[in-house]
Amino acid sequence: MKRILSFWKRGDSFILITAGGLLFSIFMVVLIVGIIMVKGLGFFWPSDIELFQLKNGERFLGQVWDTEQARLTDKNGKVRIVNQTNIKIGNRDIYGRDFVWINNDDIVKKSTPKNGVEFERWEYGNMYGFIKSFTPVSSKDRINKDNFFSEAQKSLKKALALKSQIEEKQNAINKLLTPLSKLQTEISLSEINKTRSKAEIENLRKQEEGIKNSISAKLELLQSELLKLKEENAGIKMTIVTADGKSVTLPLYKFVRFFRPNQMSVMEKAGFYLTKVWEFLTEDPRESNTEGGVFPAIFGTVLMVILMSIAVVPFGVLAALYLNEYAKQGFIVRMIRLAIANLAGVPSIVFGIFGLGFFVYILGGTIDRLFFSSTLPEPTFGTGGILWASLTLALLTLPVVVVATEEGILAVPKANKEGSLALGSTKWQMIRKIVLPNAMPGILTGVILAISRGAGEVAPLMITGVVKLAPSLPLDGTFPFIHLERKFMHLGFHIYDVGFQSPNVEAALPMVYTTALLLIVIVVALNLLAIYMRNNLKKKYKTSTF
Amino acid sequence: MNVDIGNAVRKNEEAETSEERIVLETKDLNFYYTPEVKTLKNINISIPEKKVTAFIGPSGCGKSTLLRCFNRMNDLIPGVKLEGKIEIDGQDIYSPEVNLEDLRKKVGMVFQKSNPFPMDIWENVAFGPKVNGVTDKVELEELVVSSLKQADLWREVKDRLKTSALDLSGGQQQRLCIARALANKPEIILMDEPASALDPISTNKIEETIEELRANYTIIIVTHNMQQAARVSDYTAFLMTGDLVEFNSTSTLFTNPDEKLTEDYITGRFG
Known part of the structure; x- marks a missing residue:
């Protein structure tokens, strides 16, 4: 009996229990990351046919x-x-x-x-x-058994080159037509909304005619060139025999690439793998997101996290500063702290609904009425967009930043604060020169936590601006370069969309794992960046050991 | 022990005779941390200019509290109340027209635990002048150098002004804090047990520094080390449970105190 008592007193069993708890946690993490890695990394490997x-x-x-x-x-x-x-x-x-x-x-x-x-x-x-x-690129008799496949690749190259030429022509035509279509929308909108007098509309119609006449010759030329290119490309064909002997003839421009995995060496396969990974990271998705790349989703995720951080950090830090440095400590401050802590537990979809109601409809709607009334009823800011999604997530991660910053501020030695005041600094000078720099590691911890939380959040985004397929990135070459009102793609939503909304779930499943892996990698990368910054600051502001 | 004090006191005897101007004066000062707890009771004390005045007394007697009234550091504590007057150069420092920052610039402070900022040595010393609006680089440089020299630290740190102040030894850190206070060109320097956390050699260094500063500054030092009070100060105030028991020239207070209580304390009968 005594021995059992002393066993519990010494707490040897607790070493085992705590170690077991840690081991279990590590096991679960390794399991989930392991499954995602195994399933996701194999996706691009060209296995044998x-x-x-x-x-x-x-x-x-x-x-x-x-x-x-x-x-x-x-x-x-x-x-x-x-x-x-x-x-x-x-x-x-x-x-x-x-x-x-x-x-x-x-x-x-x-x-x-x-x-x-x-x-x-x-x-x-x-x-x-x-x-x-x-259809060969060079003369038919030069093709023999040995160069048959490489000549086929040449034909594909030609077809794809033509395809991009066709796209360029199409873009040129669209560009030519842009002013005309803009004018036409303006005319029809002013007819509907009755914002212009009849004479003004007549005038606009005359302008429309003028534009039509001025571009008609060029337009005809472009269109004939386009037609010629299309015809030429349709002529480059390939006949394929399937396993059950059926013959299919298709124009070559319908293919991305073709290859013979059974003849590829390991090195060739590795090279092919890297090409595919690169394509995955840099290209747009195809086939309702089940093929191609996820670049717009990566871009959207990172941009959204950055916008969110820009929004959340100043507010969180200011709130924490007021709570700790200026507010009179007492019942009300305690209640506010409690409310902030509880805000972190509110389901994210609730934030999403708030974002939709407040940011999108009230703020966005007001902005539209004030600054974009000419395009109404077509909304500009009055619909989901990357700005509103970022602000919604900023709200969601605000408690994390406030709490972490408060901890950082509390960790600033009182002696240093008193020292600063005793030297005749004002309270604000003390905050700026002593408190903020010393609390910086704490603030960055908050940013790290906010990034982790924000980058992985999907539910609130679905109603505040994320789409399955965004036609254009929120950042591009046309003025004003950053288009905060645009809808965007997001890796987290991409996972949901490909995994559960796809018409061909079986084929898309590996893509889900790969995208999940990518999202984890991005979150880790963003966190490492913040941790690196924090460690540098910690070294600079290590507290006095004396 | 008594012999030691006697020797130290004799050194300071010359100082007593000269004519003195009063720089700081308290009138019927009462101080409360909470409405029930009266920490200082009816304190009337006149601190002479360019002398070292020591506050001694048992722990909790209110000597640090009194010191922190002089640069209004107690304002930071919520719920405190102060009655009476504290005048510096005839100006009541608690009157509304007094600028707190100007007061603290005029009345510098060195804390019990050295508190260098996590910056380099140069920035630490330049902190006070900078927050008080000195922007001229030459002037700042002069202030930093002269302050470090006065605090007897210049020789040790002149080659490493851009290294972190936290890498200095404990004694050096405390002298850096003195230099930092000096950079503001104060009239009065408050020292709250400045050597209590230091080893004897560092303590000696601090005392030497005080010795050099006494010609130009009014120094008020709180100490629980009676030998130290006897060694460095011209005047000594003995406080107990919030009362100012005796304020006298150091030699008188240690050799021939007016009060029985003082005699009991300095001879070690309690405390």
Whole structure:
């Protein structure tokens, strides 16, 4: 009995219990990051294309996606367990599906054909098959067995070059038409809203005619050039044979790239992997976000976090300063502190609704009425946008910054504050020269926490400005360069959208993991930046050891 | 112990004879931390100019409180109340027209625990002049150098003015705080047990510094070390439980006190 008592007294068991608690926490973190990394990092690796021949004569060409054990019940009610394989067969426009489950027992023959080609397309997902023929760039007789594939790549290059030329022409035409369409909207708006007299409208109509006449020659020329380019590009074609022998002929500009993973060495695959990662980080999404890159989402996330920090830090710091330095400590201040702490526990969607009601409708609506009345009823600021989303998140993270800053201020030695006052400084001079610099590490801790919280938040953004696909970035080359009223994309919402709103969830699933991994990496990077800054400051303002 | 004090006192005997001007005077000063707790009771004391005056007394007697009344540092504590008058050069420092910053510039303070700011040495010394509006670089530089010299720190730090003040030793930090107070060109310097946290050698250094400063500044020093009071001060005030028991020239107070209570305290019968 005595021994048991002393065992508890010494607290040896608590070493184990606390260590166990830590171990469990670490395990959970490693588990979630591990799963995300394993699933997310493999997405871009070009795995081999396999050809499956089944008992019933069916042939499938594609990549093994998943394997599973299934319980099947036959006619007699007998249960048997079979191994099944999920194959990504692509060719959605031909088969009407991307994936097929086959029983491993049904496989007669499995091979990795050397000439199997994976085609990435701008639309309709991947294609798997063999190249039969294509429109060559150079003369036909120069093509032989050895350079067949590389010549096909050349044709693709040509088709893609033409495609971008076509886009350029299209842009030039649009640019030419912009003043005209602007004028036309103005005319129709002033007709609807009756803001202009008939004579004025007549005048505008005359202007419209003038513009039409002045651009017509150039427009015709551009349009004919465009048509010619389109015709030329439609002529560059490729015929592909699928696994079950069907021939499909497609214009080459429909492809992003094609490659033969079965013939690639590990080094080639690694190079391909890096290309794909780069594309993921820098390109726009395609195919309702299930393919291509996430650059607009990265951009939107980072810009939103920066705007949020710019908004939240001054307010949070000022509030904390007043609470600690100026306010008379007592019941009211205690209540305010309690309210701020509780604000951190309010569900984020509530902040979102507040943001929608206050920022978007009241503030945005007022701004529209005052400064953008000419474009009403089309809203400018009176609809969700990156500014309102950032401000909503700033409100959401305000308690974190206030509490952390308060802790930083409290950590400033009283002796230093008294020393400053005793030297004849005013209270404000003391705050500026002694309190703020010393509280800086605490403030930055608040910023770190705010960034972590803000970057991962999705719910309030969904109603204050995030969209599935934003037509343009909030920052670009047209005046005034930063467009705070624009809607934006966000990695957190992207994960939700691709994972749960996508028409092709199975194919998009790896993208979800990859995007999640990217979001974690970005949050860690932003935090490391803030931590680096804080450590530098801590070194500078280490407190007196004496 | 008595012999020690006697020797120290004899050194200061010359100082007593000269003509003196009163720079700081309290009239019927009462001080309350809370309405119930009267910390200072009816204090009337006249501090002579350019002399060192020591406040001694047992812990909690109110000597530090009295000192902090002179530059109104007690204003920072909520709920305090002060009755009576404190006049510096004939001006009541608690009257509304007194500018607090100007007062604290005139009445510098050195704290018990050295409190250098987390900045470099130069910035520490220049802090006071800067917040009081000195912007001229040459003037600042002169102030910093002369203050450090007066505080007897210049030789030790002249090559490292741009290093952190927190890297200095405890004694050096305290002398830096003295230099920082001097940079404001104060008339009066309040020292609240400036050597109580220092080793004997550093304490000695501080006392030497005070010795050099006495010619130009009025110094009021709170100490619980009676030998120190005897060594450095011209006048000594003995306080107990908020009362000013005796204020006399140091030699008189330590050798031939008027009050029985003082004699009991300095001979170590209590306290």
